[in-house]
Amino acid sequence: MNKIGAWLLSLRGPLVAIIIGLLAGSIAILVAGGSIAETYTEMWKGAFGSFYFFTSTLSRATPLILVAMGSAVAFRSGFFNLGAEGQMAFGGLSAALIGLHVPGPGWFVCIVAMLGGIVAGGLWSAMAGYFDVRFRVNLLITTMLLNYIASLFAGYLVTYPFKDKTGAGAMAQTQMLEHAVWLPKLFKGMTVHAGFIIAIAAVVILYVYLARSVKGYEARMLGGNPLFAVYGGVRRTSLMLTTMFASGGLAGLAGAAEVLGSQYRYIDGSFASADYAWTGIMAALLANGNPIGSAVGAFFLAALQTGGMGVELNTDVPLEIGSVIQAVLILFITVKFSWRFMRRKKGAIVDGSAV
Amino acid sequence: MDQLFDLALFNSALRILTPILLAALGGALCARVGLFNVGLEGLMLIGAFTAIVGNHYFENTFLAILFAIVCVCAFSLLFAFLSIHLQANVIVVGIAMNFLALGLTTFSLRTIFHVKGAYYDKEMVGLPKWNIPLIKDIPVVGDIFSGHSPLVYLSIVLAGLLWYYFYRTVNGFRFLAAGSNPLAARTIGIHVRRYQYGAMIACGVLCALAGAQLSLGQVTMFTEGMTSGRGFIALVATMLGQSGPLGVLGASALFGFMDAFSIRLQGVSWPSHFTQMVPYVVTIIAMFFFRDKGFIKDAQNAGSSSR
Numbered sequence: 309m310n311k312i313g314a315w316l317l318s319l320r321g322p323l324v325a326i327i328i329g330l331l332a333g334s335i336a337i338l339v340a341g342g343s344i345a346e347t348y349t350e351m352w353k354g355a356f357g358s359f360y361f362f363t364s365t366l367s368r369a370t371p372l373i374l375v376a377m378g379s380a381v382a383f384r385s386g387f388f389n390l391g392a393e394g395q396m397a398f399g400g401l402s403a404a405l406i407g408l409h410v411p412g413p414g415w416f417v418c419i420v421a422m423l424g425g426i427v428a429g430g431l432w433s434a435m436a437g438y439f440d441v442r443f444r445v446n447l448l449i450t451t452m453l454l455n456y457i458a459s460l461f462a463g464y465l466v467t468y469p470f471k472d473k474t475g476a477g478a479m480a481q482t483q484m485l486e487h488a489v490w491l492p493k494l495f496k497g498m499t500v501h502a503g504f505i506i507a508i509a510a511v512v513i514l515y516v517y518l519a520r521s522v523k524g525y526e527a528r529m530l531g532g533n534p535l536f537a538v539y540g541g542v543r544r545t546s547l548m549l550t551t552m553f554a555s556g557g558l559a560g561l562a563g564a565a566e567v568l569g570s571q572y573r574y575i576d577g578s579f580a581s582a583d584y585a586w587t588g589i590m591a592a593l594l595a596n597g598n599p600i601g602s603a604v605g606a607f608f609l610a611a612l613q614t615g616g617m618g619v620e621l622n623t624d625v626p627l628e629i630g631s632v633i634q635a636v637l638i639l640f641i642t643v644k645f646s647w648r649f650m651r652r653k654k655g656a657i658v659d660g661s662a663v
Numbered sequence: 664m665d666q667l668f669d670l671a672l673f674n675s676a677l678r679i680l681t682p683i684l685l686a687a688l689g690g691a692l693c694a695r696v697g698l699f700n701v702g703l704e705g706l707m708l709i710g711a712f713t714a715i716v717g718n719h720y721f722e723n724t725f726l727a728i729l730f731a732i733v734c735v736c737a738f739s740l741l742f743a744f745l746s747i748h749l750q751a752n753v754i755v756v757g758i759a760m761n762f763l764a765l766g767l768t769t770f771s772l773r774t775i776f777h778v779k780g781a782y783y784d785k786e787m788v789g790l791p792k793w794n795i796p797l798i799k800d801i802p803v804v805g806d807i808f809s810g811h812s813p814l815v816y817l818s819i820v821l822a823g824l825l826w827y828y829f830y831r832t833v834n835g836f837r838f839l840a841a842g843s844n845p846l847a848a849r850t851i852g853i854h855v856r857r858y859q860y861g862a863m864i865a866c867g868v869l870c871a872l873a874g875a876q877l878s879l880g881q882v883t884m885f886t887e888g889m890t891s892g893r894g895f896i897a898l899v900a901t902m903l904g905q906s907g908p909l910g911v912l913g914a915s916a917l918f919g920f921m922d923a924f925s926i927r928l929q930g931v932s933w934p935s936h937f938t939q940m941v942p943y944v945v946t947i948i949a950m951f952f953f954r955d956k957g958f959i960k961d962a963q964n965a966g967s968s969s970r
Contacts, residue, residue, distance in 0.1 A: 336767075340774045388754070445950045449899050453943045456892065464936035586758060593755045626773040631766030638759035639741075643749040 322641055329637030336632050342625040351630070354618015355611040361618070363498040367570060369610035370500070371396070371562040371579075373507040375588025376602040377514050378429075378558030383597035384518060385551045386531035391433055391451030392559040393585035394458025398432050399425035399560025400567040401462045404574035405470060407485040407567070414488025421489065422506075422564045429560015430553040432458060437552030441545045447552075455585075463576045472573070480576035491569035503565030507603075510558060514599040527551060531597070559585070587613075587634075594641055609634055672923050673807045678881065680919025681815045682707065682890075685873035686897035687915050688818075688825055689866030691906040695829075696842040696855075696862045701757030702742055703870060704894025705764030710735045710874020712768040715782060715885040716775065724790055724879060732871040738764075739867030740860075747859050761894070769887050781886040789883035790814065790876070814876040819912070821869070826908040838862070873897070899946060903953065914949075921945045 334344045355365050375392045382389040403425040410417050436454055439445040466472075467480040474483060491502040518524040529537040530547060538544060562584065567574055579585065587609050595601025616630020686703045693700040710731045717730030742760055745751045776782045790812035828835040841848045841858040848855055877893070878885050896918055903917075904910030921942035928938040 336770060340770070439947075443951055445947070446902060449902055449950065450947060452895055453899060453947055456943045457940050460936045460940045464934055467936065468934065583762075586762070590755070590758055590762070593752065593758070626770050628766045628770035628773070631762055632770055635759050635763030635766055639745060639751075639756055639763065642755045643745055643751040 321643065325637050325640035325643070328640045329633045332636040333629055333633040336629055337625055340625045340629075342623050347619055347623055347625050347629065350619045350622045351612075351615035354621070355615035357618070359495075360498060361614065363495060363500040365607070365611050365614045366504050367499040367501065368614055369607045370503045370507050370569070371566050371584045372588045372591060372606035372610050373603050374503075374510060374562035374565065375559050375585055376591040376606045377507075377510045377599060378555045378562070379589045379592035380595070380597040380599055380602045381514060381518075381527075381558065382551055382555035383592055384531045385527040385547065386534060387437075387548065387551060387555075388448050389433060389436075389451050389552065389555045389559075390448060390589065391436060391454050391458075391556070392562075392589055393580055394451075394455035395429035395433050395556040395559035396563035396566075396579050396585055397458050397462045398563070399429035399557075400563030400579060401465060401482075401574045402428035402560070403564035403567045404482045404485065407489045408483055414486070414490075417489045418491060418568055421568055422561060425560040425564025425567075426557040427560070429563065430555075430557030433556020433559070434549055434553040437549050441548055459577070459580060462574070466574055466576050482574045485568070485572045489568065490572060491565065499570060501565075501569035503569040506561070506565060510561070511599050511603045518599065523547075559588075562588070590638055594638065612637075670807055672927055673920075674810070675926070676916070676920040676923035677807060677815060678811060678919075679922045680915045681811075681818045681880070682873040682876045682893055683897045683900055683918055684818045684822060684912060684915035685814070685869045685876065686894055687900035687904065687911045688822060688908065689869035689873075690898055690901035691904065691908065691911050692825070692862040692869075693866050694842075694901055694906040695839060696859045697845065698743075698746060698859060698863065699753050699757070700742075700866060701754050701898065702760030702764075702894075703866075703897050704890050704892070705757075705761035706735050706739055706742075706867060706870035707874045707877070707894045707897075708761075708764040708768055708888070708890045709738055710871035711878035711889055712771065712874070712885055714871070714875035715787075715878050715883075716771075718787055718879060718883075719776075719784070722788075724788065727879065728872070728875045731875050732868050735871035735874070736864055736867040739863045739870070743860050743863035747856055747863075765888055768885075772885070772887065781884060783884040787883050789879045789881070812876060812880045814872055814880060817872070818876075822908045822912040829908060870894075896942075903946065903950065917945065917949060918942055 330348070333348075337344050337347045354361060356362050375396065378392060378395070379389055403421040406421040406424040407417055410420055412420075432454060433451070436447055436450040439450050440447040463480060466482055470482050472479070472481050472483045494500050494502065494504065516524075518528060526537065526540075526542045526547060529540065530542055530544065534544075563579060566579065566584075571578060588606060591605035591609055592602045594605045612630045612634045616627045619625050619629055620627035686707050689706075690700050690703050713734040714727050714731040717727030718724060721727055721730065738760070742756055746753045746756050772778060772782060792810050793813055793816065794809045795816075829839060837848070837853050838858050838861075840851075841853050841855045845855045873893075874890070877889060897915070900911055900914040900918055903914040904912070925938040925941040928941065929935050
């Protein structure tokens with residue numbers, strides 16, 4: 309009983325955040341001259357209205373969940389990996405290049421391409437980790453800066469050496485992958501692909517790893533109380549390198565799954581413009597790095613985005629209504645609302661909300 | 664080499680560093696009171712957009728900048744309220760702020776101006792270009808320092824003022840004390856929260872100016888997401904400069920110069936991808952040399968990677 313009560317209590321904050329988000333959305337809709345009820349109905353329909361739309365939401369959630377898992381694993385150990393965008397770009401590009409140039413049966417190439425994506429993203433991220441442990445270069449800055457370098461380098465590769473020259477268009481992209489290499493669709497005619505299963509598997513594995521394994525315990529300890537962890541004999545250096553590799557690897561896998569499952573080629577800037585990386589990081593931060601919570605968050609954010617597209621198709625309200633609601637909701641979701649605040653006031657207030 | 668290095672290079676470096684410097688000074692103020700502001704990018708974007716909106720309605724650049732300052736301050740107050748009063752995670756609020764700014768400016772661009780992508784109006788007048796009388800005539804210095812918008816000069820003056828405030832005034836000392844040890848600061852009667860709010864509002868003003876320089880300083884237009892990572896670069900400049908005004912000035916100058924240099928490199932037929940990479944690579948290399956000692960101490964104290 310108590311457990312259920314505590315669980316319900318923990319839902320109170322997110323619920324208030326959702327209400328504030330929807331209210332802010334309503335104001336925006338009124339400003340844009342739309343009808344609130346109609347817009348929200350269209351939004352719901354766009355995200356869940358039919359089986360097709362529902363699977364589109366799942367398909368959009370796939371990379372978000374994987375990126376969220378990547379951020380969560382680092383976050384849990386007390387590291388901030390803000391480099392998902394670059395890791396995703398490298399993962400996606402490697403998968404595309406392996407898919408194009410490695411010979412063999414389709415399923416084999418597909419698996420190798422995904423592993424290649426994991427390795428590319430993982431090494432890129434582990435490099436930032438190495439800079440931190442070896443040279444004490446701030447991880448937060450390096451991961452962020454490496455985003456730009458990775459995106460630009462990937463952009464160079466698809467603009468010059470690996471550019472698709474078969475088409476008439478001048479798009480910076482690789483050639484289309486062969487059909488045999490594609491990740492299979494889960495349902496015929498729907499956009500959701502096998503990458504979603506992989507994403508769910510990643511959530512389960514990460515949950516078990518963090519909750520049940522010794523290494524996972526060490527990781528959580530390092531994130532929760534670093535001093536205690538070091539006294540307890542946790543080897544920070546190796547844990548940080550493996551954590552950063554796993555974190556970047558998951559982001560790389562997100563990129564690979566996008567390429568193999570829905571775009572079938574690496575298109576310059578397509579990940580960045582969809583904002584997969586930051587949305588995924590957001591989802592992980594919302595749930596404080598809890599794998600299941602992060603996955604739910606990622607799914608919810610994906611629903612808001614596909615819902616926004618439905619709104620733009622069927623009403624005069626711009627698509628960005630989705631991102632406005634999403635942002636306001638996120639703004640308020642980690643807020644400790646007044647009941648908590650009142651209680652804090654009685655005790656010692658800690659000034660300065662350091663992370 | 665002659666075509667790579669000339670005085671015009673320094674001139675454009677000065678122009679490029681201005682928005683970064685302004686935002687980075689705001690970031691430094693926040694960092695010093697324990698608020699790690701990831702939302703600089705968003706605040707800057709709102710500043711750029713509202714400056715254009717203000718210019719459109721008031722047809723006066725001064726009022727436009729004032730309008731931008733008011734709007735951005737409203738957002739930074741929201742940021743402050745959520746993270747200081749309601750104890751939300753600063754990084755989450757910061758990233759959400761960036762999302763909100765991107766969504767809201769694009770949304771408003773459509774609803775106010777009914778355009779997609781970019782808003783441009785021939786009639787609109789941008790910031791004036793100042794030629795400072797005496798300096799203009801000095802040979803080398805004149806070429807570098809004249810013909811900029813007032814905000815360029817203001818940004819450098821502000822960096823100096825902030826240095827003076829931090830290290831030469833009593834209030835500045837209290838400000839630093841409030842950040843470095845909130846508990847101790849409170850026991851001697853410093854209102855820590857007041858300083859935190861002050862820092863956030865000042866950061867709002869600075870980001871508004873940074874945004875205004877972007878949208879009104881050179882081109883007099885607004886494009887979706889026109890800050891394109893400059894807020895994050897400012898954040899890096901804040902950290903690289905270790906949140907000291909002069910360090911921030913140096914770091915921003917490095918960025919501005921490398922950025923201007925990378926544009927120049929395109930002239931020697933390097934692929935633009937590599938030239939654009941130069942500022943980021945240089946920053947990472949710079950970090951190997953100017954390591955943040957404060958971070959190391961924090962890390963040793965906490966036994967962790969400091970973040």
